[in-house]
Amino acid sequence: MKASGRVLAIVAAVLGIAGTTTASRAADVLRIGEGPFITGGGFLVADEKGYFKKLGITIEKRMFIDxxxxxxxxxxxxxxxxxxxANASLFNSIARGAPLxxxxxxxxxxxxxxxxxxxxxxxxxxxxIKTAADLGKLKGKKIGVSGTGSINQYxxxxxLQKAxxxxxxxxxxxxxVPQPDLMKMLGQNQVDATDLAYQFGxxxxxxxxxxxxxxxxxIDPDGPIGVYATRQALIREKRDVLVRFAMAYLQGAKEFNAAAAAPDQHPEIVDILARTTALQKPETVKAIAPFWSYTNEDGVPNVASIMKMQDYWADYYDFVEKKVPADRLFDLSIxxxxxxxxxxxxxFGK
Incomplete structure:
Protein backbone atom coordinates (compact mmCIF):
# COMPACT_ATOMS: atom_id res chain seq x y z
CA MET A 1 0.00 0.00 0.00
CA LYS A 2 1.36 3.44 -0.90
CA ALA A 3 1.94 5.99 1.84
CA SER A 4 -0.95 8.13 0.61
CA GLY A 5 -3.19 5.07 0.68
CA ARG A 6 -2.15 4.23 4.22
CA VAL A 7 -2.87 7.82 5.28
CA LEU A 8 -6.32 7.70 3.72
CA ALA A 9 -7.02 4.39 5.44
CA ILE A 10 -5.98 5.81 8.80
CA VAL A 11 -8.09 8.94 8.27
CA ALA A 12 -11.05 6.81 7.28
CA ALA A 13 -10.60 4.66 10.36
CA VAL A 14 -10.39 7.70 12.60
CA LEU A 15 -13.47 9.22 11.00
CA GLY A 16 -15.26 5.93 11.46
CA ILE A 17 -14.42 5.91 15.16
CA ALA A 18 -15.43 9.56 15.49
CA GLY A 19 -18.67 8.85 13.71
CA THR A 20 -19.41 5.99 16.07
CA THR A 21 -18.62 8.14 19.10
CA THR A 22 -20.86 10.96 17.84
CA ALA A 23 -23.71 8.53 17.20
CA SER A 24 -23.25 7.06 20.65
CA ARG A 25 -23.38 10.48 22.25
CA ALA A 26 -26.42 11.46 20.22
CA ALA A 27 -28.19 8.31 21.43
CA ASP A 28 -27.67 9.48 25.01
CA VAL A 29 -29.48 12.77 24.49
CA LEU A 30 -33.17 12.91 25.39
CA ARG A 31 -35.34 15.84 24.35
CA ILE A 32 -37.99 16.19 27.04
CA GLY A 33 -41.24 18.14 27.10
CA GLU A 34 -41.83 19.41 30.63
CA GLY A 35 -43.85 21.98 32.56
CA PRO A 36 -43.43 24.04 35.73
CA PHE A 37 -45.80 21.88 37.76
CA ILE A 38 -45.13 20.18 41.06
CA THR A 39 -46.59 16.93 39.68
CA GLY A 40 -43.33 16.69 37.73
CA GLY A 41 -41.36 16.70 40.97
CA GLY A 42 -39.72 13.35 40.29
CA PHE A 43 -38.20 14.68 37.08
CA LEU A 44 -37.27 18.04 38.59
CA VAL A 45 -35.49 16.43 41.54
CA ALA A 46 -33.61 13.97 39.32
CA ASP A 47 -32.56 16.73 36.94
CA GLU A 48 -31.42 19.17 39.63
CA LYS A 49 -29.52 16.49 41.55
CA GLY A 50 -27.69 15.28 38.45
CA TYR A 51 -29.17 11.79 38.36
CA PHE A 52 -29.63 11.79 34.57
CA LYS A 53 -26.02 12.89 34.04
CA LYS A 54 -24.83 10.17 36.42
CA LEU A 55 -26.43 7.59 34.14
CA GLY A 56 -24.92 9.14 31.02
CA ILE A 57 -27.93 11.06 29.75
CA THR A 58 -28.00 14.67 28.58
CA ILE A 59 -31.44 16.24 29.01
CA GLU A 60 -32.64 18.92 26.62
CA LYS A 61 -35.83 20.47 28.03
CA ARG A 62 -38.61 22.34 26.27
CA MET A 63 -41.14 23.87 28.61
CA PHE A 64 -44.88 23.82 27.93
CA ILE A 65 -47.68 25.30 30.00
CA ASP A 66 -49.89 22.32 29.08
CA ALA A 86 -54.56 11.28 30.31
CA ASN A 87 -57.51 13.02 28.69
CA ALA A 88 -60.02 12.52 25.91
CA SER A 89 -57.74 14.05 23.28
CA LEU A 90 -54.95 11.58 24.10
CA PHE A 91 -57.26 8.62 23.49
CA ASN A 92 -58.52 10.18 20.26
CA SER A 93 -55.01 10.95 19.02
CA ILE A 94 -53.88 7.34 19.47
CA ALA A 95 -57.13 5.98 17.97
CA ARG A 96 -56.48 8.09 14.86
CA GLY A 97 -53.04 6.60 14.46
CA ALA A 98 -50.68 8.86 16.41
CA PRO A 99 -47.60 6.72 17.20
CA LEU A 100 -47.73 7.55 20.92
CA ILE A 129 -72.02 23.87 49.76
CA LYS A 130 -69.46 22.70 52.29
CA THR A 131 -68.52 19.23 51.03
CA ALA A 132 -68.76 17.19 47.81
CA ALA A 133 -72.06 15.76 49.09
CA ASP A 134 -73.59 19.25 48.78
CA LEU A 135 -72.77 19.68 45.08
CA GLY A 136 -76.38 18.94 44.13
CA LYS A 137 -76.97 22.63 44.93
CA LEU A 138 -75.04 23.47 41.74
CA LYS A 139 -77.94 22.52 39.46
CA GLY A 140 -78.22 25.20 36.78
CA LYS A 141 -74.89 26.77 37.79
CA LYS A 142 -71.66 27.42 35.85
CA ILE A 143 -68.66 25.12 36.31
CA GLY A 144 -65.26 26.26 35.03
CA VAL A 145 -62.54 23.82 33.91
CA SER A 146 -59.37 24.21 31.90
CA GLY A 147 -60.25 21.85 29.06
CA THR A 148 -62.94 19.77 27.41
CA GLY A 149 -62.38 16.13 28.33
CA SER A 150 -59.70 17.13 30.83
CA ILE A 151 -58.90 15.40 34.11
CA ASN A 152 -60.51 18.39 35.84
CA GLN A 153 -63.80 17.98 34.01
CA TYR A 154 -63.65 14.24 34.66
CA LEU A 160 -71.69 15.86 40.35
CA GLN A 161 -72.98 12.37 39.59
CA LYS A 162 -72.33 11.26 43.15
CA ALA A 163 -74.36 14.29 44.30
CA VAL A 177 -59.99 28.64 30.40
CA PRO A 178 -56.48 28.69 31.96
CA GLN A 179 -56.54 27.78 35.63
CA PRO A 180 -55.06 31.08 36.91
CA ASP A 181 -57.96 32.85 35.15
CA LEU A 182 -60.51 30.41 36.55
CA MET A 183 -59.60 31.15 40.15
CA LYS A 184 -60.07 34.88 39.46
CA MET A 185 -63.37 34.22 37.72
CA LEU A 186 -64.44 32.35 40.84
CA GLY A 187 -63.77 35.44 42.91
CA GLN A 188 -65.75 37.57 40.45
CA ASN A 189 -68.68 35.11 40.49
CA GLN A 190 -68.27 34.47 36.75
CA VAL A 191 -68.23 30.77 37.58
CA ASP A 192 -69.90 29.13 40.55
CA ALA A 193 -67.38 26.35 41.02
CA THR A 194 -64.23 24.98 39.44
CA ASP A 195 -61.76 22.11 39.59
CA LEU A 196 -58.15 23.25 39.86
CA ALA A 197 -54.65 22.06 40.54
CA TYR A 198 -54.26 22.19 44.31
CA GLN A 199 -51.95 25.21 44.35
CA PHE A 200 -54.50 27.29 42.44
CA GLY A 201 -57.29 26.14 44.73
CA ILE A 219 -63.74 11.66 44.46
CA ASP A 220 -61.59 9.44 42.23
CA PRO A 221 -58.97 7.63 44.33
CA ASP A 222 -55.85 6.78 42.31
CA GLY A 223 -57.17 8.74 39.35
CA PRO A 224 -54.49 9.81 36.88
CA ILE A 225 -52.98 13.29 36.86
CA GLY A 226 -50.11 12.95 34.42
CA VAL A 227 -48.10 10.44 32.40
CA TYR A 228 -45.00 10.35 30.25
CA ALA A 229 -45.42 9.30 26.63
CA THR A 230 -42.99 8.58 23.83
CA ARG A 231 -43.13 7.43 20.22
CA GLN A 232 -43.39 3.70 19.65
CA ALA A 233 -40.33 3.69 17.39
CA LEU A 234 -38.19 5.29 20.08
CA ILE A 235 -38.67 2.31 22.37
CA ARG A 236 -36.87 0.25 19.75
CA GLU A 237 -34.29 2.90 18.85
CA LYS A 238 -33.38 4.21 22.30
CA ARG A 239 -34.64 1.58 24.67
CA ASP A 240 -31.62 1.54 26.99
CA VAL A 241 -31.56 5.34 27.15
CA LEU A 242 -35.25 5.40 28.07
CA VAL A 243 -34.67 2.77 30.75
CA ARG A 244 -31.79 4.75 32.25
CA PHE A 245 -33.96 7.89 32.13
CA ALA A 246 -36.66 6.00 34.03
CA MET A 247 -34.14 4.78 36.61
CA ALA A 248 -33.04 8.34 37.40
CA TYR A 249 -36.64 9.56 37.33
CA LEU A 250 -37.81 6.87 39.77
CA GLN A 251 -35.06 7.79 42.20
CA GLY A 252 -36.24 11.40 42.01
CA ALA A 253 -39.83 10.26 42.50
CA LYS A 254 -38.95 8.38 45.69
CA GLU A 255 -37.36 11.50 47.15
CA PHE A 256 -40.27 13.66 45.95
CA ASN A 257 -42.82 11.39 47.63
CA ALA A 258 -40.85 11.35 50.87
CA ALA A 259 -40.66 15.15 50.88
CA ALA A 260 -44.40 15.49 50.24
CA ALA A 261 -45.08 13.45 53.36
CA ALA A 262 -42.59 15.37 55.54
CA PRO A 263 -41.37 18.55 53.82
CA ASP A 264 -39.55 19.92 56.88
CA GLN A 265 -37.32 16.85 56.82
CA HIS A 266 -36.37 17.40 53.18
CA PRO A 267 -35.44 21.08 52.79
CA GLU A 268 -33.26 20.40 49.73
CA ILE A 269 -36.21 18.91 47.84
CA VAL A 270 -38.48 21.76 48.92
CA ASP A 271 -35.95 24.30 47.63
CA ILE A 272 -35.64 22.49 44.31
CA LEU A 273 -39.41 22.50 43.83
CA ALA A 274 -39.65 26.17 44.75
CA ARG A 275 -36.98 27.09 42.19
CA THR A 276 -38.23 24.92 39.35
CA THR A 277 -42.03 25.29 39.56
CA ALA A 278 -44.47 28.16 39.45
CA LEU A 279 -44.72 28.02 43.26
CA GLN A 280 -41.46 29.99 43.65
CA LYS A 281 -41.37 30.09 47.46
CA PRO A 282 -40.38 27.23 49.78
CA GLU A 283 -43.09 28.34 52.22
CA THR A 284 -45.75 27.84 49.52
CA VAL A 285 -44.36 24.43 48.58
CA LYS A 286 -44.60 23.35 52.21
CA ALA A 287 -48.01 24.92 52.67
CA ILE A 288 -49.62 22.73 50.02
CA ALA A 289 -47.96 19.49 51.19
CA PRO A 290 -48.87 16.66 50.98
CA PHE A 291 -51.12 17.61 48.05
CA TRP A 292 -48.36 17.48 45.45
CA SER A 293 -49.84 14.33 43.84
CA TYR A 294 -48.18 10.95 44.23
CA THR A 295 -45.83 9.29 41.73
CA ASN A 296 -45.85 5.50 41.64
CA GLU A 297 -42.38 4.43 42.70
CA ASP A 298 -42.39 1.46 40.33
CA GLY A 299 -43.11 3.88 37.49
CA VAL A 300 -46.15 1.97 36.27
CA PRO A 301 -49.14 4.19 35.44
CA ASN A 302 -52.51 3.41 37.00
CA VAL A 303 -53.71 1.50 33.94
CA ALA A 304 -57.14 0.53 35.32
CA SER A 305 -57.94 4.14 36.26
CA ILE A 306 -56.89 5.45 32.85
CA MET A 307 -58.93 2.82 31.01
CA LYS A 308 -61.90 3.68 33.23
CA MET A 309 -61.50 7.31 32.17
CA GLN A 310 -61.50 6.33 28.49
CA ASP A 311 -64.69 4.30 29.02
CA TYR A 312 -66.33 7.28 30.71
CA TRP A 313 -65.52 9.72 27.92
CA ALA A 314 -66.61 7.21 25.28
CA ASP A 315 -69.74 5.78 26.87
CA TYR A 316 -71.11 8.69 28.89
CA TYR A 317 -70.04 11.85 27.07
CA ASP A 318 -69.20 10.65 23.52
CA PHE A 319 -65.95 12.61 23.68
CA VAL A 320 -63.93 9.57 22.59
CA GLU A 321 -64.72 8.38 19.08
CA LYS A 322 -63.12 4.94 19.25
CA LYS A 323 -61.70 3.12 22.26
CA VAL A 324 -58.06 2.07 22.21
CA PRO A 325 -57.04 -1.22 23.91
CA ALA A 326 -54.60 -1.10 26.81
CA ASP A 327 -51.86 -2.86 24.87
CA ARG A 328 -51.97 -0.02 22.34
CA LEU A 329 -52.05 2.74 24.96
CA PHE A 330 -49.27 1.46 27.22
CA ASP A 331 -45.81 -0.05 27.13
CA LEU A 332 -45.00 -0.96 30.73
CA SER A 333 -41.72 -2.69 29.94
CA ILE A 334 -39.63 0.47 30.35
CA PHE A 348 -27.41 6.31 43.54
CA GLY A 349 -26.35 4.29 46.57
CA LYS A 350 -29.88 4.20 48.01
Missing part, protein backbone atom coordinates in the same frame (compact mmCIF):
# COMPACT_ATOMS: atom_id res chain seq x y z
CA UNK A 67 -48.83 18.79 28.20
CA UNK A 68 -51.25 18.65 25.28
CA UNK A 69 -49.29 21.46 23.60
CA UNK A 70 -46.25 19.17 23.48
CA UNK A 71 -47.99 16.35 21.59
CA UNK A 72 -47.47 17.77 18.05
CA UNK A 73 -43.75 18.18 18.78
CA UNK A 74 -43.54 14.59 20.02
CA UNK A 75 -45.33 13.22 16.95
CA UNK A 76 -43.12 15.33 14.65
CA UNK A 77 -39.98 13.89 16.23
CA UNK A 78 -38.93 17.17 17.87
CA UNK A 79 -39.25 15.58 21.33
CA UNK A 80 -38.35 12.10 22.53
CA UNK A 81 -40.52 12.03 25.65
CA UNK A 82 -43.11 14.36 27.08
CA UNK A 83 -45.45 14.84 30.02
CA UNK A 84 -49.17 14.98 29.32
CA UNK A 85 -52.46 14.34 31.00
CA UNK A 101 -47.46 5.19 23.84
CA UNK A 102 -47.62 5.86 27.60
CA UNK A 103 -44.56 4.55 29.45
CA UNK A 104 -44.41 6.12 32.95
CA UNK A 105 -46.63 7.49 35.69
CA UNK A 106 -46.23 11.21 36.35
CA UNK A 107 -48.63 11.66 39.23
CA UNK A 108 -51.99 10.49 40.49
CA UNK A 109 -54.61 11.24 43.12
CA UNK A 110 -53.49 8.66 45.64
CA UNK A 111 -55.47 8.81 48.88
CA UNK A 112 -54.09 11.62 51.00
CA UNK A 113 -52.04 13.06 48.11
CA UNK A 114 -54.79 14.48 45.90
CA UNK A 115 -53.61 17.12 43.44
CA UNK A 116 -56.94 18.33 42.05
CA UNK A 117 -59.38 20.26 44.22
CA UNK A 118 -62.91 21.61 43.88
CA UNK A 119 -63.50 25.22 44.90
CA UNK A 120 -66.88 26.93 45.06
CA UNK A 121 -67.61 30.63 45.01
CA UNK A 122 -68.35 32.47 48.25
CA UNK A 123 -72.08 32.75 47.42
CA UNK A 124 -72.24 28.98 46.81
CA UNK A 125 -70.44 28.32 50.09
CA UNK A 126 -72.89 30.63 51.86
CA UNK A 127 -75.74 28.70 50.16
CA UNK A 128 -74.58 25.57 51.98
CA UNK A 155 -63.24 14.59 38.43
CA UNK A 156 -65.91 17.28 38.69
CA UNK A 157 -68.34 15.24 36.56
CA UNK A 158 -67.91 12.24 38.85
CA UNK A 159 -68.51 14.46 41.88
CA UNK A 164 -77.29 13.23 42.09
CA UNK A 165 -76.81 15.50 39.07
CA UNK A 166 -76.34 14.73 35.40
CA UNK A 167 -73.21 16.71 34.45
CA UNK A 168 -74.19 16.65 30.76
CA UNK A 169 -77.35 18.70 31.25
CA UNK A 170 -77.73 19.91 34.85
CA UNK A 171 -74.84 22.40 34.77
CA UNK A 172 -73.27 24.77 32.27
CA UNK A 173 -69.60 24.11 31.55
CA UNK A 174 -67.26 27.04 31.06
CA UNK A 175 -64.47 25.33 29.14
CA UNK A 176 -60.89 25.84 27.98
CA UNK A 202 -55.07 27.06 47.67
CA UNK A 203 -54.42 30.54 46.23
CA UNK A 204 -58.14 31.04 45.52
CA UNK A 205 -59.07 30.20 49.09
CA UNK A 206 -56.23 32.27 50.53
CA UNK A 207 -57.29 35.30 48.47
CA UNK A 208 -60.90 34.97 49.59
CA UNK A 209 -62.21 34.05 46.14
CA UNK A 210 -63.81 30.78 47.19
CA UNK A 211 -63.10 27.87 49.56
CA UNK A 212 -61.79 24.41 48.73
CA UNK A 213 -64.42 21.79 49.55
CA UNK A 214 -63.04 18.47 48.24
CA UNK A 215 -59.82 17.02 46.85
CA UNK A 216 -59.67 14.70 43.86
CA UNK A 217 -58.45 11.70 45.84
CA UNK A 218 -61.76 11.68 47.71
CA UNK A 335 -40.90 1.11 33.88
CA UNK A 336 -40.55 -2.54 34.90
CA UNK A 337 -37.01 -2.88 33.60
CA UNK A 338 -35.98 0.42 35.17
CA UNK A 339 -37.38 -0.51 38.58
CA UNK A 340 -35.61 -3.88 38.49
CA UNK A 341 -32.28 -2.35 37.47
CA UNK A 342 -32.58 0.43 40.04
CA UNK A 343 -33.07 -2.13 42.80
CA UNK A 344 -30.25 -4.37 41.56
CA UNK A 345 -27.62 -1.81 40.55
CA UNK A 346 -28.35 0.95 43.13
CA UNK A 347 -26.55 3.59 41.03
Missing amino acids: GQQAVPALIAGELDLTFMT VVVLDRGNNKAGRGYTVINVSKPMAEAG VFSLA GLDPRKDVTWVLN FFAEKNGWGPMIATGDK AKEAAARLEKEKP
